[in-house]
Amino acid sequence: MPFDPRPPTPDPRPSTLLRVVFMGTPPLACPSLQALLSAPGFQVAAVVTQPDRPKGRDLKLQPPPVKELALRANLPILQPERARDQGFIEQLRLIRPDVIAVAAYGQILPKDLLDLPRFACFNVHTSLLPRYRGAAPIQWAILNGDSMTGVTIMRIDAGLDTGDILAQQTTPILPSDTSETLHDRLAQLGAELLMKTLREYVAGNICPEPQPAEGVVYAPKIKKEDGRIDWTQPATAIWNRVRGLMPWPGAFTVLSDPPRSHLLKIWQAEVAQHSGQPGEILRADRAGIVVACGSDALRILLLQREGGRRLAPQEFLAGHPLRPGQRMGPPMES
DSSP states (O other), X not given: OOOOOSOOXXXXXXXXXEEEXXXXXXXXXXXXXXXXXXXXXXXXXXXXXXXXXXXXXXXXEEOOHHHHHHHHTTOOEEOOSOTTXXXXXXXXXXXXXXXXXXXXXXXXXXXXXXXXXXXXEEEEESSOTXXXXXXXXXXXXXXXXXXXXXXXXXXXXXXSSOSEEEEEEEEEOOTTOOHHHHHHHHHHHHHHHHHHHHHHXXXXXXXXXXXXXXXXXEEOOOOGGGGBXXXXXXXXXXXXXXHHTXXXXXXXXXXXXXXXXXXEEEEEEEEESOOOSTTBEEEEETTEEEEEOSBSEEEEEEEEETTSOXXXXXXXXXXXXXXXXXXXXXXXXX
16 A cells, blocks of 8 residues: 555544554564554554565566565555655654564664654564674574574664663574574564563553673674585584575585586585594485584585585485595695
C-alpha cells in the first residue's frame, strides 16, 4: 500500500491499542512483524524497509522479504534510502507512533527518529549483548565456538547496539546447528520476546539496565574472504567455519590438482581423529574425504566443485578421484 502523507484519522479502536511502526528488512525480521500483526492490542501503522535492490543474473529489482510480508498484509510501506532523511522522519512524525520496533533494519537510526515514539524504539538483536554488537552476531557466535547465545531486546540509542537492555533469552548452540538453523530459531525467539517485552515495558514493569562495560565483543559484517579455509587451524575451528558461514559465503578451499587447481565449497563436515600435514588428504572413500588440519582432521561429508552441484563423497569421487597425499589449500612452502 502506498504511504498516505495526510494525518491519520482517529482510530475507532480502544485507546489501549499501541500504534507501532515496524522497521526491518531480511527474513530475520519477518517473524517479529508477523507477531505484531497477529497479537491483539497492536496496530502496525507503517512498515519501513530498505529499498528494492537488483538481484539475480538479470539484476531485476527485488523487494526485501519484509516488504513482501507487508504487501500481503496490505500495510503502508516506506523505503527511504537513508533513515536520516528529514522528509522520511516527517512522514513518521505524522504517524505519531507509540513505539518503533526494529529487527535487522540495516541502518543506524538518527536521534531525530529515536525521539519520535511516545515510549521508545525497541530493537531485536540476535545475541546476548554486549557480546556480538554489530552486523553478524549469529555467524560469529558459531565461528568462535560459543556453546550459548540468545536474543536481546534493547532500547535503541545513538550507538552501535549500545542501548539499555530490556530483556534477554538464551538458547544453546547445538553441534548440529548452522547459521541457517540458528538464524531461524533466534528469529522466532526474538519475535516472542519482543511481544512480551513491549507489553511489560508499556505497563511499567521493566526497568532498563545499561549494558556492562565488560564483555563487549564486536561482530563485523561477514566478507567473502572469511570463507577461505586455513588448514593450519584446528579441525574444530574449521568445522565451526563450515557451520557458521552457511549459506554465504560458505567455507571454501582450493584443491591442488596439477596442472590445474579447483575451488571447492564444503557444506558438511565433522572432526576426525587423524593427523598429518595441514591440507593433506589422508583418506578419500565413501565414508568421507579426510583432510589433515593444524590439529586433528576434517572429514568432508558434502562438497561442491565450482560450477557443480553439492555431492556426497561417493558421488564426488566417482567423477573426481582423489588420492592420499594430494593437498587442499595453498601449496606448502619448501
